[in-house]
Amino acid sequence: MRSEKVVIVVGGDQTDVAALIHRFSESHRLIGADRGALTLAGLLTDFDAAIGDFDSVTPHELEEIKKKSRVCRILPAQKDETDTEAAIAYAIGTFNPEEIILLGAFGGRLDHLMSNLWLAFHPVVKGMAGRISLMDRHNTLRFYMPGSYMLEKETDKKYLSFIGMTPIKKLTLTGVVYPLNGKDYDYPIALVSNEFEEAVMHFSFESGVLAVIQSADKPK
Incomplete structure (x- = not known):
């Protein structure tokens, strides 16, 4: 199909x-x-x-x-x-x-x-x-299971957030302003307001469920 x-x-x-x-x-x-x-x-x-x-x-x-x-x-x-x-x-x-x-x-x-x-x-x-x-218009949220991923920046979005919907093991972020290297979180956590350094970033984790959000502030 x-x-x-x-x-x-x-x-x-x-x-x-x-x-x-x-x-x-x-x-x-x-x-x-x-x-x-x-x-x-x-x-x-x-x-x-x-x-x-x-x-x-x-x-x-x-x-x-x-x-x-x-x-x-x-x-x-x-x-x-x-x-x-x-x-x-x-x-x-x-x-x-x-x-x-x-x-x-x-x-x-x-x-x-x-x-x-x-x-x-x-x-x-x-x-x-x-x-x-x-x-x-201001947010794109995607769900991820454990693995390694490449993410492209949406040109109209500024912020990049990683929301652990469960405990997360070995979270690694590269190509962002605030990188991580194999960080464990024993409880659901919101890592908000990170940003891309270039047009593409990579992330990986070994266990848990992760929501990744690209967002922009709404006009006042």
Whole structure:
């Protein structure tokens, strides 16, 4: 199966989605999870799939989603997985993606934000280490499992942060202002506001789950 790139719009803060979606509309498959599908229906003439229980949209809005989406899967309201998890599973099973970008994953309800951050521990996401990101105009977050990685600087981002979502062993950072060499952390820790020295940096660690965030300050 040919690998493709996928954007999933989820049901959090939709403020930045319109500004970002056209960057990806020609190069990525587009999926809406629950209310994220309504956002896509309002921005585009058609998109690849809508997944969710759609308890946050009206019957009229659901009809608009059905008209615009090539596939619409309506899930039961009472289920063990979130709409976002179901959309990710659909994307992986359908498109064998080399990359998944989640838009609308920040802001909104705090429980939804925490659920999106805890995707790092979902078995499906673990197999996509470094290839799934949560994004808005000011932040890009990626999850990583143990290994060695190269990371390119996003030109519109200044800061680089490493968030240990678990204890982290042997964390090494090179090509940054504040390097590390095999540092152990026995508790989850946030190493924030580092910066690239050049266009590329490298990092590695031997155990744990790491979130890496490139970010920029919001304009005042």
